[in-house]
Amino acid sequence: MNIFLKLKKNYLRIIIDIFITLSLLAIATGFGVLFVKTGLQEANVVVIYIFSVLLVSLFTGGYFYGLIASISSILLFNYFFTEPFYTLKVNNPIYFITFFIMVVVAIITSALTTKVKRSSIISHEREYESNVLYQMTNLLTDAETGHDIASIICKSISDILSCNAAIVCFTEAGDAEGSFIQQKDDTQIRRELVNPKEMKARMLKLHQAYEVGPEFYDYPIYDVNTILAVLRIPKEASEGMSDSQLRMTHSIIESASIAMQRLKSIKAQAKSREEATQERYRGNLLRAISHDIRTPLSGIMGSGEMLMGMTDPKDPRYEIAKGIYSDADWLHSLVENILNLTKLQEGRLVINKEPEAIEEIIGAAIRVIEKRAPEYEITATLPDNLILVPMDAKLISQVIVNLLDNAIKHTEENKEIEVRVETLSNSVSVAILDRGTGINPEALPHIFQMFYTTRGKCVDSQRGMGLGLSICESIVKAHNGTIEASNRTDGPGACFKFTLPLGGKMNE
Helix, strand or coil: CHHHHHHHHHHHHHHHHHHHHHHHHHHHHHHHHHHHHCCCCHHHHHHHHHHHHHHHHHHCCCHHHHHHHHHHHHHHHHHHHCCCCCCCCCCCCHHHHHHHHHHHHHHHHHHHHHHHHHHHHHHHHHHHHHHHHHHHHHHHHHCCCHHHHHHHHHHHHHHHHCCCCEEEEECCCCCECCEEEEEECCEEEEEECCCHHHHHHHHHCCCCCCEECCCEEEEEEECCCCEEEEEEEEHHHHHCCCHHHHHHHHHHHHHHHHHHHHHHHHHHHHHHHHHHHHHHHHHHHHHHHHHHHHHHHHHHHHHHHHHHHHCCCCCHHHHHHHHHHHHHHHHHHHHHHHHHHHHHHHCCCCCCCEEEEHHHHHHHHHHHHHHHCCCCCEEEECCCCCCEEEECHHHHHHHHHHHHHHHHHCCCCCCCEEEEEEECCCEEEEEEEECCCCCCCCCHHHCCCCCCCCCCCCCCCCCCCCCHHHHHHHHHHHCCCEEEEEECCCCCCEEEEEEEECCCCCCC
């Protein structure tokens, strides 16, 4: 139906142009006859015909009618105003020069007039496009949500194309919403979107600027690699778009994409600032609490150790004192972990690297763990040669203590816990292996995240704060090393392995 309307419109334009051309030539001929009867020279008639060609070029659709008018004016001049009259014969050869000059002038005049006319039309179109885009850009700048942007785009397209355009918004997850906005006269309504998942799939498979549907032409609005929205233009309006309207549609789609990307960027920056603020508050709170707790804990540990020394191991009170000391020692270790973690996150923890024997660091860490849990037996597999590794001995010792403490939490007393050291080409690896239940595969990608616990308990449950592994990762990375977790392949259990480079600058 729309095609027939378009053809009808084109035919009507052609008929009007032909009518204008014939009318102007007829008027020029009438004036020519009048000039001849009043005794004016033939040169005046030539000027009248050239002027008519200029008017034809000005009021019709292009070069074609100007060219037809130029040739027709020569024929009419020859027919009515040269001897023999009312015939196309030419008795005087001088008229051929007149005809040639006349047609050349007429064609040049027609061409120049048509060019100026088209330039004027293009200029007005560009001015209109600039004004529309400027006004729309101002509105988009003030938009606060994606739906505000969609509403502005929908109204702008509807006004330009004189149609009821629509737009489908996509969520941050990249899925089409269940309804879409459509312009309806001066208001906007919501319509249900049938099968949003199918629309997303169709847009992802699209290899051209738009998709033709039963009701709309769908134009996707892209981010770098995601779909932000889909502009829906009714079929009649889309098929009847002029070059200018098509150009404006593409410009509006680009403007919509830029506005939506800007909004996403603003949201991401706001979220990042909020997270940074929360992280700073949390670090300050943890640091303040840790400082306040550390001093009384030291006193409790000293009192517990003194009571253990004053009590017979067979006395039931000995176990009570031992429990007090053990829990206070665990809390003290937790406080130290929190303090070190906040320092690492804020970049205030200084890494003092010195060449250290890895065997001594591992031995000291094992002694700390054996003092906390004497019921566990820890074995160490070390190379025969002495290995000097640039490191901060205190921090790397804390890494090994944390990993061993983690192994003890998940291993029964009679099960194996081993520390295995291997030298590589330019680094040394330290692996802590246990015979516990292993790590849930779903937990492996998150095992080093702060406050993450594999047992799913609340973060303040004892022995499950989820800070030890996060601290280990931070310390190892500060040494330009790597750390990873995996399940053992030779049976049940987990393996935590970290590597440290053998070279590097000291006192970093």
